[in-house]
Amino acid sequence: MLELAILGLLQESPMHGYELRKELATKLGTIRAAISYGTLYPTLKRLQTAGWIGEAESADSEIIPPLTSKRGRVVYKITAEGKERFAELLAQAGPETYDDAGFGVHFAFFSRTDRATRLRILEGRRRRIEERREGLREVLARASDRLDAYTLELQRHGLDACEREVRWLEELITNERSGKSPATATNLKTGTSPAGETPLEHPGPHQDRPQ
Amino acid sequence: MLELAILGLLQESPMHGYELRKELATKLGTIRAAISYGTLYPTLKRLQTAGWIGEAESADSEIIPPLTSKRGRVVYKITAEGKERFAELLAQAGPETYDDAGFGVHFAFFSRTDRATRLRILEGRRRRIEERREGLREVLARASDRLDAYTLELQRHGLDACEREVRWLEELITNERSGKSPATATNLKTGTSPAGETPLEHPGPHQDRPQ
DNA sequence: GTGGCGATGTATCGGGCCGATACATCGTGC
DNA sequence: GCACGATGTATCGGCCCGATACATCGCCAC
Numbered sequence: 500m501l502e503l504a505i506l507g508l509l510q511e512s513p514m515h516g517y518e519l520r521k522e523l524a525t526k527l528g529t530i531r532a533a534i535s536y537g538t539l540y541p542t543l544k545r546l547q548t549a550g551w552i553g554e555a556e557s558a559d560s561e562i563i564p565p566l567t568s569k570r571g572r573v574v575y576k577i578t579a580e581g582k583e584r585f586a587e588l589l590a591q592a593g594p595e596t597y598d599d600a601g602f603g604v605h606f607a608f609f610s611r612t613d614r615a616t617r618l619r620i621l622e623g624r625r626r627r628i629e630e631r632r633e634g635l636r637e638v639l640a641r642a643s644d645r646l647d648a649y650t651l652e653l654q655r656h657g658l659d660a661c662e663r664e665v666r667w668l669e670e671l672i673t674n675e676r677s678g679k680s681p682a683t684a685t686n687l688k689t690g691t692s693p694a695g696e697t698p699l700e701h702p703g704p705h706q707d708r709p710q
Numbered sequence: 711m712l713e714l715a716i717l718g719l720l721q722e723s724p725m726h727g728y729e730l731r732k733e734l735a736t737k738l739g740t741i742r743a744a745i746s747y748g749t750l751y752p753t754l755k756r757l758q759t760a761g762w763i764g765e766a767e768s769a770d771s772e773i774i775p776p777l778t779s780k781r782g783r784v785v786y787k788i789t790a791e792g793k794e795r796f797a798e799l800l801a802q803a804g805p806e807t808y809d810d811a812g813f814g815v816h817f818a819f820f821s822r823t824d825r826a827t828r829l830r831i832l833e834g835r836r837r838r839i840e841e842r843r844e845g846l847r848e849v850l851a852r853a854s855d856r857l858d859a860y861t862l863e864l865q866r867h868g869l870d871a872c873e874r875e876v877r878w879l880e881e882l883i884t885n886e887r888s889g890k891s892p893a894t895a896t897n898l899k900t901g902t903s904p905a906g907e908t909p910l911e912h913p914g915p916h917q918d919r920p921q
Numbered sequence: 922g923t924g925g926c927g928a929t930g931t932a933t934c935g936g937g938c939c940g941a942t943a944c945a946t947c948g949t950g951c
Numbered sequence: 952g953c954a955c956g957a958t959g960t961a962t963c964g965g966c967c968c969g970a971t972a973c974a975t976c977g978c979c980a981c
Contacts, residue, residue, distance in 0.1 A: 524845075525849050525853060525857075526857070526861060527864075528845075528846055528849065528861075528864055528865045528868045529842065529846065529864075529865075529867075529868030529869075529871065529872070530864070530868070532842070603864065606860060606864055607860065607861050607864055608860075609860035610858040610859065610860050610861075631740065631743070634735075634739075635739055635740065638736050638739065642736060646736075646737070647820075647821040648821065648891045648892050649817060649818065649819075649820035649821050649891075649892060650737060650818050650821075651892075652882075652892040653738075653739055653740075653741070653814065653817055653818055654739045654740075656740075656878055657739045657740030657741070658740075660740065660871065660874075661740070663871075663874075667867055671863075680859045680860075681859050681860060681862075681863040
C-alpha cells in the first residue's frame with residue numbers, strides 16, 4: 500500500500516524522505532494520518548533493492564548546494580521499472596484494494612487511473628461497505644437487547660457512516676459512468692475548474708488484459 | 711488494544727478463541743472488522759503468560775461432553791489479576807486511546823467505565839478529530855490548486871466525516887455532563903428503551919470489582 | 922456406509938506498519 | 952559561542968494481518 504503511494508509521489512518529482520512524508524500526509528489526508536519513519540525508511544530501502552527507485556544524492560543541480568553536503572539528504576527518484584510497477588499496482592484490484600487504507604491510496608491516484616479501473620474499484624469498495632452495513636444492521640436487529648447502550652450507539656454511528664459512504668460512492672460511480680470528473684460537489688463554491696491539473700493523462704494505459 | 715477487548719469480553723463470560731473472535735466482531739462493529747487468528751492466538755498466549763487469563767480446558771460441566779474431547783477447544787477465563795489489569799487499562803487514557811481503533815475499543819466498554827474517564831476520553835477524541843479537521847481545512851484552503859480533482863474530493867469527504875464525528879462527540883459529551891446515557895439518538899425510531907440492559911451499572915465508583 | 926463439504930476450531934509464519942528512540946546538521950536568536 | 956527548534960536519516964521491539972495448514976463435527980447425497 501505504502502509502496503503504491505511512494506511510487507506515485509516520486510512519479511511527480513524526486514524527493515527525500517522527510518518531504519515524502521509530508522506530501523504523503525497532505526495527499527492521503529484522513530486515510531493515513533502520517534506515515535511513520537519506522538515504516539518509511541525500510542520501505543524506501545525495499546523499493547531501492549527491488550529496483551523501483553534510485554538514489555540521487557543531493558541533486559541540487561539548479562543552485563549551488565546551500566549546505567556543505569557533508570552527508571546530506573538522500574533524494575530518491577523513480578526508475579523506469581518503478582513506473583511499470585506503479586502502473587501494474589494501479590491497475591490491479593485485489594481484496595486489499597477495498598479496505599479503508601487500500602481504497603484511499605488508490606483513490607488518491609485516480610487521476611492516473613483509467614476509467615474502467617476506477618469503476619471497478621469504486622464498485623468493489625461499495626460492495627465491501629454494503630457488506631459491512633448489512634452486518635451492522637443484522638447486529639442491531641438481532642442482538643440489540645444483548646448489548647449495552649454505548650455499544651449500540653457505536654453500532655448506530657458506524658451504520659450511519661456506512662450509509663453515508665455508500666451514497667458518496669453511488670454519486671462517484673454515476674459521475675464516472677456519465678463521463679464527468681468529481682469535484683462538482685454540491686456544497687462547495689469550487690473555484691478551481693473541475694478538470695484541474697491532471698484529469699486524465701493516460702487515455703488507456705493499463706497494460707495487461709483489458710478485462 | 712486487543713488486550714483490553716479480550717479482557718473485557720472474558721469478564722462477561724469464559725470463551726474459546728473462535729467464539730471470542732465472533733463476539734469481538736459484533737461488539738466492535740465498524741471499528742475493527744474481524745480480528746485475525748494470527749493476532750488472536752498469540753495475544754491469548756501472551757495474556758496467559760502474563761497471568762491475566764487462565765485456561766479451563768473443555769469446561770462442559772453442565773451437560774455430558776457431546777464430543778469425544780480428543781483435543782478439543784480451549785476455554786479461557788479471566789483471572790483476578792486480569793480483572794485488575796482490565797480496570798487499569800480502562801481508566802488510563804494515553805494518546806493511543808484517541809486514535810480510531812483505540813477509541814472504539816474504549817467506547818465499546820464505556821458501560822464499565824466511570825463517568826470522569828468517559829468524559830476525559832470523549833474530549834480527548836474530540837480534540838484529536840478537531841486537529842485532523844483543521845489539517846484538512848488547511849490543505850483545502852492552501853493547496854487546493856496543487857491537487858487534482860480526485861484528491862480534493864477525498865479531502866472533502868474526509869473533512870465531512872470529521873465534522874460529523876465532532877458533532878456526534880459533542881452530543882455524547884453533553885449527554886454525559888447532564889447525566890443521561892446515550893441511545894437517545896434523534897434520527898432513530900428507538901424501539902428499544904433508552905436505558906436498555908446496562909445503561910449505567912456503576913453509579914459513581916470506578917474500577918475495582920464492580921460485582 | 923462412505924465420501925464429500927461447510928462450519929467449527931487451533932495454531933504458525935512472514936511481513937507490513939507503528940511508536941519510541943537515537944543521532945546529526947542547519948538557521949536563528951541571544 | 953551556544954542553546955534550541957526545525958530538518959533529516961535510521962533502527963528496534965512489538966502489534967497485527969493475511970495466508971496457510973491442520974483436525975474434527977454434523978449432515979446430506981449417492
